[in-house]
Amino acid sequence: MSTSQSGIFALGTASHAYLEFDARRPGATRELATAVASLREPRTTMGGVNLVAGFRPELWRELVPDAPAGIEGFNRDIVGPDGYTMPATQHDAVLWLSGSAYDVVFDMAREAIAALDAVASVAEETSSWPYRHDRDLTGFIDGTENPDLIDAPELVVIPEDSAGAGGTILLLQKWCHESSAWESLQVARQEQVIGRTKDESVELDDKPPESHVARTDQDRFGKIFRRNMPYGTVTDHGTMFVGFSADQRPLREMLESMVGLTDGGVRDALTLYTRALTGAYYFIPSTQSLRRCSGD
Numbered sequence: 589m590s591t592s593q594s595g596i597f598a599l600g601t602a603s604h605a606y607l608e609f610d611a612r613r614p615g616a617t618r619e620l621a622t623a624v625a626s627l628r629e630p631r632t633t634m635g636g637v638n639l640v641a642g643f644r645p646e647l648w649r650e651l652v653p654d655a656p657a658g659i660e661g662f663n664r665d666i667v668g669p670d671g672y673t674m675p676a677t678q679h680d681a682v683l684w685l686s687g688s689a690y691d692v693v694f695d696m697a698r699e700a701i702a703a704l705d706a707v708a709s710v711a712e713e714t715s716s717w718p719y720r721h722d723r724d725l726t727g728f729i730d731g732t733e734n735p736d737l738i739d740a741p742e743l744v745v746i747p748e749d750s751a752g753a754g755g756t757i758l759l760l761q762k763w764c765h766e767s768s769a770w771e772s773l774q775v776a777r778q779e780q781v782i783g784r785t786k787d788e789s790v791e792l793d794d795k796p797p798e799s800h801v802a803r804t805d806q807d808r809f810g811k812i813f814r815r816n817m818p819y820g821t822v823t824d825h826g827t828m829f830v831g832f833s834a835d836q837r838p839l840r841e842m843l844e845s846m847v848g849l850t851d852g853g854v855r856d857a858l859t860l861y862t863r864a865l866t867g868a869y870y871f872i873p874s875t876q877s878l879r880r881c882s883g884d
């Protein structure tokens with residue numbers, strides 16, 4: 589029996605940190621993976637902080653014989669027909685920490701960075717916090733169409749008897765919001781951009797094909813599980829997109845659809861007001877695989 593890392597489904601935490609790392613020495617992937625895997629225990633049960641650890645898919649495949657085939661890092665920019673670009677900023681490993689308050693997340697993030705210091709350096713760091721319970725910084729409810737916690741593991745965790753069982757694929761993408769342009773729109777126009785109402789998140793019957801929910805429609809691409817969070821300061825902020833899938837295809841096809849690489853160039857209207865700053869895929873192994881990698 590393989591178990592997914594529990595922090596993926598630990599909803600309700602108020603404070604988050606995302607740390608992306610690069611190996612200090614090229615080729616020192618075994619040391620990096622062992623050090624990251626060793627962070628798991630016993631810290632996960634201390635201080636109420638959830639720790640989710642993942643690896644560049646190609647790196648994990650080098651180390652683990654039964655890793656799933658065909659998963660790739662975010663190795664190339666995604667460029668739409670009009671030049672709109674989602675940059676590829678792949679790193680070697682990721683840690684996502686979440687907890688009830690920033691102090692415990694902060695302390696644990698510092699401990700983790702210190703524990704990895706000999707083998708890896710921090711390449712990207714973002715902290716996140718909830719906005720008006722379940723809204724993103726567009727002011728809309730984010731996560732309405734997420735599968736619930738009963739269904740989500742079955743939908744987004746690789747099933748038993750498949751390569752990588754208990755694992756999942758994370759797309760981590762930091763999106764900066766052009767808040768003044770967004771806020772200058774009437775609410776009715778914002779609703780057309782998202783494809784849902786702002787107050788209650790009801791899907792519009794006549795949502796335009798360029799609306800965000802039309803471009804990412806899960807009935808078409810397949811179900812994913814999102815743990816998006818707001819990040820940033822008063823003057824510079826946006827959305828940390830945190831999306832999980834058992835298969836890379838839905839995530840990749842949603843991004844291609846958003847930039848307009850499908851359907852004759854229809855670009856997601858939300859991308860007129862938001863800009864991807866980073867983009868990386870990580871394989872999030874099962875707890876058993878991670879423990880084996882730590883040498884325990």
Ligand code: HEM
Pocket residue numbers: 724725726728729730731732733734759761763782784789800801804805806807812827829831839842843862
């Ligand atoms: C600035 C970045 C983003 C923001 C602010 C954002 C916000 C939203 C909002 C407000 C909704 C509607 C409510 C809901 O069902 O959650 C939504 C739906 C959705 N978003 Fe995003 N999103 C962003 C980026 C992305 C990206 C990069 C992807 C895919 C890789 C994505 C995938 C989805 C999916 C699958 C849905 C549900 C679609 C359906 O109705 O089936 N989003 N998003």
